[in-house]
Amino acid sequence: MHANTDTLWINARLATCDAANPAPYGALDGHALWLRNGHIHAVLPQAAALAAFAAQGQIIDAHGAWLTPGLIDCHTHLVYGGNRAAEWEKRLTGVPYQQIAAEGGGIMATVRATRRLDEDELALASLPRLKALMREGVTTVEIKSGYGLTLADELKQLRAAQRLAATLPVEVATTLLAAHALPPEFSADADGYIDHVCAVILPAAAQEGLAEAVDVFCEGVGFSPAQTRRVFDAARAHGLPVKGHVEQLSNLHGAALVAEFGGLSADHIEYLDDGGIAALAASGTVAVLLPGAYYFLRETQKPPVEKLRAAGVAMAVSTDLNPGTSPFASIRLALNQACVLFGLTPEEALLGATRHAAQALGRGATHGRLAAGCVADLLVWQIEHPAEIVYGLGTNPLKQRVFRGVVQHLE
Known part of the structure; x- marks a missing residue:
């Protein structure tokens, strides 16, 4: 046919x-x-x-x-090198994350593993994860960069993601997440790295057509609201919509900042407050729930689902597939977790991986229905x-x- x-x-x-x-x-x-x-x-x-x-x-x-x-996985870090199973085992035996990071673990372990692979190797390593999602019915998937943290390696990740789309019957939405963590080359100089993202990495990704959106990890262990705003301003200057990893571990009012820029989605949002909910409702920004990370990290602060529901904020559900905090290539697991852990109804969960996930990727008019x-x-x-x-x-x-x-x- x-x-x-x-x-x-x-x-x-x-x-x-x-x-x-x-x-x-x-x-x-x-x-x-x-x-x-x-x-x-x-x-x-x-x-x-x-x-x-x-x-x-x-x-x-x-x-x-x-x-x-078709199901839509609207928030993944699917393209990366290596895995962190040994680090997870250490955490389960009581070794604190700070010690693991000091010993070379954490996100920088994934950055090193990703940098070591060329584009071909990176795409090949990521292929099984994408095929697993497809077997469960995923037809559109968002893939972020963020494990390169240099110009060459961020663009390499995005190219590998696009290569996957050219290889398999699946649609890939690429997102630049260069502002994911502070690379060792800019140790203790977060503002200098944000300068580099805004002046070098982001313009290059936009010029090559490698990203259709820009994301920032706005958090105490990530980047400040002021630094996030600078990246969002640069994205706007290049005609790219924004989204944010916000309110996952604390409330820095990142969701309201995403909404101020008319952002596509505010993701994680466990610590979202009433003002943030109102901002999302007013802007039409989608709230993306990521129960895999909540589960894997054994968090206790749940996103305010009842208040989001009452405010009429569209709620999407995604795997957050990544090696450190949600190593699950299963959209159906994420939907089940959203019901059991966060209190969504099965209908809300399915809409979260169809209609609302499409909205979170700027595809609401053509996908998810x-x-x-x-x-x-x-x-x-x-x-x-x-x-x-x-x-x-x-x-x-x-x-x-x-x-x-x-x-x-x-x-």
Whole structure:
């Protein structure tokens, strides 16, 4: 089957995840999904669709399976070298993180491992992680830099991410996270490094078209709000939207800063306060929940889900896939954790990896919904109810993965 061939999916139950449909999950029964040229051409009552479709393409019988939009993992650090399993083992035996970092562990261990790999090696090392996400139904994934922290190595990470997209049937959104940590070359000179990010790294990434957004780790162990603002100003000057790792370990009012710049998303947000919630609601910035890091670090401060819900802030859910604090290449695990640990409903969790995740990547108009005009990224699930996608782990109810209208083989 080719994407430029009309295809009609029939006898399916649709979880459209479309806000225009007030039913739970945006569910539709008795409707057919008409695909054309890699996009959804129409969602129609099945009898009307069959009459209009006639014999102009392929008809696929879903035999009562549920169809959902493709899943979107909107916050990952998927491209990196090495792993930190030995460091994690030390932490579990009581060795403090400060000691591990002083001995060469922590994020700088990943930076060294990432710098050692060339672009080919980096893409190859990252491939299994991306394939694991795809097996669970991910069709769009965001990949950040942030483990290079030099001009050459940050751009190398972004190029490796783009290479993955050229290799596999998946869409990759690249984000520049050069302001992730202070590299050893700028030891004790955070302002000097931010100067370098704003004047050298960010302009180069923008000029090469390697990043479609800019992120900053705004935190006591990262960069200050003033330094974050400088990076955001530089991003704006180059026409790039912003997002932020904010309020994960403390409240520096980073979310309000992201909202001030009309940012795409504020991520982590465990320490988000009422003012930050109001700012996100006013700007339309998405709150991205990352329960994997909360779980893996054994944190106790939960994001204010009930208040976000009450304020009407869209909540996305993502894996935060990274070697240090969330080494999980499983979007379904993240969705389950969001329900069990943070109190989301299964419907909210699924919307968090479809419609709201699309918004967090600036793709709300074209991704994350089964609706006319959206890309034809969809999943076929052998389930009785959409909650099953979030409910049970260890088995995979995904029957087929469709990317741009073309059915993909699950590896």
